[in-house]
Amino acid sequence: MSKVNVAVIYYxxxxxxxxxxxxxxxxxxxxxxxxxxxxxxxxxxxxxxxxNPAWKAHYESTKDAVGEVTHEDLEWADAIxxxxxxxxxxxxxxxxxxxxxxxxxxxxxxxVNKVVSAMTSAQNAHGGQxxxxxxxxxxxxxxxxxxxxxxxxxxxxxxxxxxxxxxSVTSKESGEIDNEAVxxxxxxxxxxxxxxxxxxxxxGR
Numbered sequence: 001m002s003k004v005n006v007a008v009i010y011y012x013x014x015x016x017x018x019x020x021x022x023x024x025x026x027x028x029x030x031x032x033x034x035x036x037x038x039x040x041x042x043x044x045x046x047x048x049x050x051x052n053p054a055w056k057a058h059y060e061s062t063k064d065a066v067g068e069v070t071h072e073d074l075e076w077a078d079a080i081x082x083x084x085x086x087x088x089x090x091x092x093x094x095x096x097x098x099x100x101x102x103x104x105x106x107x108x109x110x111x112v113n114k115v116v117s118a119m120t121s122a123q124n125a126h127g128g129q130x131x132x133x134x135x136x137x138x139x140x141x142x143x144x145x146x147x148x149x150x151x152x153x154x155x156x157x158x159x160x161x162x163x164x165x166x167x168s169v170t171s172k173e174s175g176e177i178d179n180e181a182v183x184x185x186x187x188x189x190x191x192x193x194x195x196x197x198x199x200x201x202x203x204g205r
């Protein structure tokens with residue numbers, strides 16, 4: 001199978017989606033992919049970040065340790081895994097703002113046949129996780145990308161809560177995630193990388 005480049009892109013306030021993204025990085029590497037961990041630029045005002053100690057602590061600990069995603073990263077990637085929290089049943093404004101800047105790449109056809117998948121979190125078990133993933137995937141349909149949702153293709157999906165659209169968790173104040181979610185995120189990233197390798201090989205690359 002063809003070796004693939006995987007970009008794992010996340011937005012996280014207090015660490016939940018950062019940890020999901022780290023698990024996805026592990027899963028993609030297990031498949032043998034070249035992987036980049038990247039964060040969506042933070043656009044919230046400093047006073048908003050400072051008002052939440054957990055948000056401030058996570059931001060300060062990662063802002064220099066993890067690079068911000070660029071358009072060049074999207075071009076480089078054969079597969080992309082996103083992870084982000086739910087905001088009123090949709091993606092955070094920070095993620096939407098970044099995606100809204102990709103029009104130039106879309107116009108040039110540089111996002112066509114990218115294999116994409118996504119994960120999310122919310123503060124409660126019915127906080128809009130599925131709606132968030134589906135609304136995010138709408139953007140990727142416009143790109144001409146290939147959606148690689150986990151579906152019910154492995155028992156780890158059931159163990160982690162049974163979301164076929166992507167790994168989703170109920171966030172904890174600590175930002176920690178349980179082992180079932182870690183394993184589901186790793187599997188989802190491996191599956192995404194595998195599908196990308198099939199497509200890349202089919203294109204003779």
